[in-house]
Amino acid sequence: MTIAQIIFIAISAITVIASILVVASRNLVHAALWLVLSLAGVAVLFVLLQASFLAVVQVVIYIGAIAILIIFAVMLTRRVMRETKPQVNRYWWIGALAALLLFVTLVVILNQVPSAASSVSELPLPEEDLLSMLGTALVDVDGFVLPFEVASVLLLAALIGSLVIARPIKLDAEEGDEA
Amino acid sequence: MFGEAHMHDQWIFVAFFLPIGFIAAAVPIIAARILGPRKPNPVKLSTYECGVETVGDTWVQFKVQYYVFALIFVIFDVEAVFLFPWAVAYNQLQLYMVLEGVLFILILAAGLFYVWRKGALEWS
C-alpha cells in the first residue's frame, strides 16, 4: 500500500463514520457538525484526486454556506434543540432497503467502469493551465456556456423561490419570540 | 496517485500546518487546566446573566431573518465561485466569452435587485 492509499482509507473511514453519526446523533446541532466533518472529508478526497479547485469549492460552498444554512435552520426550529426523539419511525426498513439497493447499484456500475477500478493516472497538465482551461470552458460555445448561463438563471429561480417560501413564515414568526 | 505530482506537494503543507495550529491552540488550554485553580460551586457554574436568575430555555426561537440571509448567501456564494475561474482565464477569452461572464454577473445583480425590492434585506 502506498502512503496515498493509507491516507485515502483513513479519510474515507472518517467520512463514513461522520456520515453515520449525522443520522445517528440525537442532538440536531451535533448532527449538523458531524455533517461538516464528513463534508470536510470529501474535500480531502478531492485533494487526493488532484482536484484542488473542487476541494476548495467544496469547503467554501458546502461547509461555509450550506452547512451554516442547516445550522440556522436547526436553531430556528423551536424546541428541536433539546428534545430527543426516536431515531427511526416504522418505515425504517424501506429506507434501509433503498439505501442497500443504491449501494449495490453503485458497486455494480463502478465495477463496469474500467478506469475506476484501476489507479487514477496522473493528469497530463500542470495545475495552472487546468484552472484557466476550466474558466475558458465555462464560457466557451463548444464548452459549457449553456449550462453556465442556465446555472445562473437556475440560481436566480432558486433565490426567488426561496424568498417566496420564506416570506410567509416571517409573518408567523413575528408573533413569536423576538430574538 | 501520490508519486511525483507537485499537486500534492502544494497541499501537504496543510497536513503540516493544521496539526501545529491545533497544538498551538491546545497547549494553553491544557496548561491552564493543570496550573489554574479549580474551586467550582453551583453559583459560579450557573449561566451568566448579569446576576439575574435565568428564565426559561436558552434556545428561544430566533428570527427567520437569519435564515433568509443565509439562504441568499448560499445562492450568491455559488454564483461568486463561478466567477473565479472566469477571472483566471480572463486574458485568454474572446470578447463574446467576456460578455457571457458579464451577463452572468448581471443576472446575479438582477437577483440582488429583486431581493432588495422584495424587502428581504431589511432587518426589521
Next chain:
Amino acid sequence: MDIPHLVEWTIESIVIVVGLIAGFAYLTLFERKILARIQVRIGPNRAGPWGLLQPVADGIKLIFKEELIPNRADKLLFVLAPVITVVPALIVLAVVPLGPDMMIFGHNVTLGIAGDVNVGVLYIMAVSSIAVYGIAIAGWSSSNKYALMGGLRATAQMISYELALGLAFVGPILLANSMNLMDIVNAQRGLLGWYIWLQPLGFIIFLLAGIAEVNRDPFDMPEAEQELTAGYHAEYSGMKFALMFMAEYDKMIAVSMIAATLFLGGFWGPFVEQIPLLGPVYLLIKTIFLLFVMIWMRATLVRFRYDRLMAFGWKVLLPLALVNVVVTAVIVLVGG
C-alpha cells in the same frame, strides 16, 4: 517531496505559528498604546520598559486563572470552540508569500509555506468560511442567551460580508490572471504596479469587509459589551477567553497581510531584488500600517446598529463589489 523540503516546511510552519502568537501578544500592547495616545493617556508602562513586558504579564496571569465551564454548557463543544476559532486564524496565512526565494545554507528557500498554491485566493476564502464555526459553536455550546445571540449575530454578519470579501478578490485575479498569490505579488513590482492604484474601490471594499469578518469596531456588534455582555464569549474565562481574543487579533494580522499582498505589492519594495531578506520586512511594515489604520478606526468610529450593519453589507458593499468586478473587467479588456 523530499526531506529538506519537509524540514523547511516544519520550521516555517512553527516560525509562522509562533510569530502569530507573539504578534497577537504585541498587537494588544500596540493597540492599547495607540488607543491611549489617541485618548491623551499614557497606556501600559509599568511592566518592563515602555510596558513591553505587559503581554507576558497578561499571559502568565491568564494561565493561572480559574476556568469555568457552565453546568448547562455542552462541555466538549465548549472546550473545542476556542480551538476551532483559533486554528483558521493561524493557518490562513499559509498561502501568503512572505518574500522572494533566497539562499539559506546553500538551500533555495521559499519564504512562506505555500505561496505557490494555484488556488491560493480560494484557500483564503475557504479558511475564512470555516472561521464562522468556532464562533457559532461557542455561542451555542455556552447555553447562554447572550452568547447564543452574539454567536448568531456574528455568524450572520460574517457570511454577509464574506460575499463582498470574495468579490473583492476577483479584481486582483482579473489583473493577474491567477489565483496564485505569488503570481499576484510578482505582478505588482514597483510602486506604480501596486493594485491599489488600479483597484482603489476593491481595496476599500476588501478592508471594510475584512474588518467586518474579524468583528472589529465599527462592526463589533456581535461582541457589543453594553448590550450582549461580550457576546459569544460571554461564558469564557481564563485561557479559553484569551484564545478567543488571540483568534480575533491574529485574524486582524491576517486580513492586513492579505490586503498588503493583494493590493500593496506584498513583499516588493526598493532593493528587494538585491537583498531578498528585505522582503519580509517590507511586508511587515505594510501590515503594521494597515493594523494601525484598523486601530485608528476603532478609536474614531462608533459601532453600527445591527440593522444598518447588515444593510451596509448587502446594499452598499455587495453592489459596489459587483460594480467593481464589471468595471475592472471592462478596463482590462480595453487597456490590455
